[in-house]
Amino acid sequence: MSEALEITNLACRRGGRMLFEGVSARVAPGGALLLVGPNGTGKSSLLRLLAGLLPAAAGSVAFAGRRAFAGHEVALKPRQSLGAELSHWARLDGGLARLPAALEAMNLAALVDVPCRMLSSGQKRRAAIARVIAAGAELWLLDEPTAGLDTASAGLLARAMAAHRAAGGLVVAAVHGDIGLDGAGSLRLG
Numbered sequence: 001m002s003e004a005l006e007i008t009n010l011a012c013r014r015g016g017r018m019l020f021e022g023v024s025a026r027v028a029p030g031g032a033l034l035l036v037g038p039n040g041t042g043k044s045s046l047l048r049l050l051a052g053l054l055p056a057a058a059g060s061v062a063f064a065g066r067r068a069f070a071g072h073e074v075a076l077k078p079r080q081s082l083g084a085e086l087s088h089w090a091r092l093d094g095g096l097a098r099l100p101a102a103l104e105a106m107n108l109a110a111l112v113d114v115p116c117r118m119l120s121s122g123q124k125r126r127a128a129i130a131r132v133i134a135a136g137a138e139l140w141l142l143d144e145p146t147a148g149l150d151t152a153s154a155g156l157l158a159r160a161m162a163a164h165r166a167a168g169g170l171v172v173a174a175v176h177g178d179i180g181l182d183g184a185g186s187l188r189l190g
């Protein structure tokens with residue numbers, strides 16, 4: 001069972017500008033939080049802060065479990081096959097045993113021998129989600145995870161997030177529309 005995520009009075013400064021201040025939220029185990037707001041208001045920055053990739057200007061983030069982050073950029077070496085790349089990341093993340101199920105969940109099993117440079121943008125996005133699934137972290141931090149996904153793939157993501165939450169996992173996602181996270185809270189920036 002996971003612990004809750006507690007965000008308290010968080011502030012973020014980037015490029016000398018205060019993006020947001022006084023942001024507080026709580027996400028219980030099995031819960032989800034949508035970060036919404038216009039472009040440039042700091043949704044991606046807040047995700048990076050929750051992932052520990054950016055320092056907070058003020059406030060705190062408390063979460064006892066592990067975190068997995070999928071940002072806009074998908075780190076896949078162009079010449080490597082998809083299977084080799086995802087195995088590399090899964091090994092680093094301690095999730096090699098979970099990788100076959102993660103590939104199935106995002107319908108990637110048939111693409112494992114394809115060099116990453118030949119993957120479409122939607123296939124790369126699915127690969128980034130498969131990496132998150134395989135990592136086995138309690139908290140998923142997803143930046144516009146349906147960007148570039150077709151309807152069927154968005155459905156696979158929704159199913160994966162539902163299964164993760166049913167097992168006590170948490171999801172925080174920056175979004176510009178519905179991504180199929182039933183009962184999620186929302187935090188508006190800007």
Ligand SMILES: Nc1ncnc2c1ncn2[C@@H]1O[C@H](COP(=O)(O)OP(=O)(O)OP(=O)(O)O)[C@@H](O)[C@H]1O
Nearest residue numbers: 014015019037038039040041042043044045046174
């Ligand atoms: N590395 C950086 N250095 C300085 N400023 C940055 C950096 N990255 C982003 N910013 C600025 O921080 C602000 C918030 O960006 P961020 O990507 O967090 O917004 P967002 O709400 O996710 O936007 P979008 O909806 O367009 O994805 C923007 O003004 C952006 O230019």
